[in-house]
Amino acid sequence: MPFAAPSWLTLDHVWLPYTQMAATTLPLPVVAAAGSCITLADGRTLIDGIASWWTACHGYNHPHIRAAVAAQLEQLPHVMFAGLAHEPGYELAARLARLLPGDLNHVFFSESGSVAVEVALKMAVQFWRRQGQDRHRFLAFRHGYHGDTLGAFSVTDPATGFHAALAAYRVPQHFADIPVTLAQRAEFERLLAAHGSEIAAVIIEPLVQGAGGMRFHCADTLAFIRAACDRHGLLLIADEIMTGFGRTGTLFASEQAAIVPDIICLSKALTGGTLPLAATVATEQVFTAFQSPSVDDAFMHGPTFMGNPLACAAANASLDLFESEPRLAQVAAMAAQLERELAPLQELPGVVDVRVMGGIGVVQLATGEASTLRGAFIERGVWLRPFGNIVYLAPPLNIEHADLAALTGAVVDVVSNASNTHD
């Protein structure tokens, strides 16, 4: 839909993410966001069905988070994390350790999901070095996505992970199917037996593979993977950057399989979607492996803005909201509404699957042209980013019933129209 672009909105200097700059149109100028709604410069509002890449778990501009960040801004916006300490960072680490399963007690902060994954990969390799073993490979899963930096995209499925142009730069890894069937489980065990001595860790997005196609697996499969890692003496890294903080119905997806990963990566909803922050959290076993009289055995990583106090204050406020507001009950209600309202799409010839887990609703189309539907959603007043053959919803966890109905209504309309056109 055409709009009058404000004078600052040109593509002369900004390089956009995942965008062919030769062919793109201007992005939509946003002036405000509150609750589940984004306000555009021309006054229109869009209901956000994807919570800004799954971050805004309490909706935008939540007063409790805003107040915490404002108070922190008055007192101490930033100070380096090496040699100096601040309460929001130390408090947040202790709270995460209390909330995470098992003895995931040792929190290393960074500022983005990809870096949290890099940190986890480095920790795993160095963990084995401390046992006198050089393990330089990882086992990752087809359709997995772990980020865009070198290590993170090397454990991302080369076929679905956006980085085909960089194939020559990728660090070679082992890839397996998520072991759902007996045959896949046997093949997974075979890979671990054959290559276990060079594999530092298995890395997985527990229960939901997000950017690789919003594919679900069940808790039993996740428990099988944990048990297989134990049988073969391998570390398990849970990348909960998307699934963490309620998205799958529990605070962390790993809880549903009652497993404790050796390392867990968190980001996205950690600050309620307000400020960049990530955490890589290790168990006692991983942490203590780094302890020795020599500084060479220390974990050598230290992002300049790690543990930024504003971001940590936002994260603490976000955790307050998980305690004080019925967020997980809201996710359960959202799941039921998504199931109900997306179900009719299952009947359409152009739809191959409709699935829901917690606060994620997925409509999988027969063809891979879902991104062409983006404009139609904007015309209906909703913000969605279909990709590949996937139209999905992952709105704020506390979205109002009527706003969610507007989102599912738009999905039903747009997908039905597209399905009719392709008949």
Ligand SMILES: Cc1ncc(COP(=O)(O)O)c(C=O)c1O
């Ligand atoms: C599971 C998972 N891991 C890692 C990342 C990378 O996070 P970031 O974009 O903050 O680097 C993402 C981002 O979508 C993700 O979904």
